[in-house]
Amino acid sequence: MESPQGALSGNGSQHVRSVRRAPFSTSSDERRAGRFGRPSPARSHEGVEFPFIFRRTPATRLCSSSSEAVTPTPVSILLAVYNGASTLRSAVESLRQQTWRHWELILVDDGSTDATASVATELAASDSRICVVTNDRNLGLAESLNRAFRMSSGEFIARMDADDRSLPERLSRQIEFLRSHAEVAVLGTAAHEIDSARNRIGLTTRREHHDEIAAHMFKENPFIHPSVMLRREFLVALAGYDQTLRRAQDYDLWLRGYQSFRYHNLPEPLLEYRRPSxxxxxxxxxxxxxxxxxxxxxxxxxxxxxxxxxxxxxxxxxxxxxxx
Missing domain, CATH: 1.10.287 (Helix Hairpins)
Structure with a gap:
């Protein structure tokens, strides 16, 4: 999910440049969260502090861009990868095939020891919508996603994993739904399960409507994490993923948010999803x-x-x- 020691250099292209971005939690973010009428996020529970997405630690962003300016985009896709060189190109190609073209991909290489860094650099050099963030060491999924989120500009935030593929209509269907259902903050989808050869071997679904989801929150994880698209203010209000967790970061996030925000799942599969071993x-x-x-x-x-x-x-x- 992220890079080895040291930041990626622009070896893939002379057009790759480093862009410093401010932390994403700005006054405009806080104003957006206020539109939902949410209280300020509790910065702790059970003695655990949650300043993660507000931290002002600078990070390096490598983009194929001729300008230092970064144009805001309707949707930012967060993809953290660790030793995913063999599948990363396919995942990114599925994004390039989206019918919704106006997106940015924040790709975090989380201390990989394989060829992920060079693949990521090559992808960023060939597409101005792709930006690469590198971690000096493996930080884990939660911290990598929080770092990517701080550098994103999208009104909507989509998740993606390096061994999955988004179907062509995914982004357009989710953006269309969220724009026509202002009450929904987090939107997932069903997914085709695939094997290592990318053959479809099953279908994974989740409960569709918020009331049913909420009634089963303590029985099951309500979302297929890499299928999710959410509103930016949702993560701002909840102060991001809990970086003390190496696993179940997504379930923790949904549990912290379901009483204040509404959830929904689209019944159609819009992702090809490789279930973990x-x-x-x-x-x-x-x-x-x-x-x-x-x-x-x-x-x-x-x-x-x-x-x-x-x-x-x-x-x-x-x-x-x-x-x-």
Missing amino acids: APTWSSFWAGARVLWRAGIRESHPLLGAWGAARLLTFYVLSKAGLPL
């Missing part, structure tokens, strides 16, 4: 932890404990080969 104990434990934390935060510790216990029981039964 068999879930590990650490991934289930991370999910259980965020459920427990959410229960404490909402003054329903028994609900959090029930959700956590249910998830861990699911893991034990799956490892034992018992029916779920």
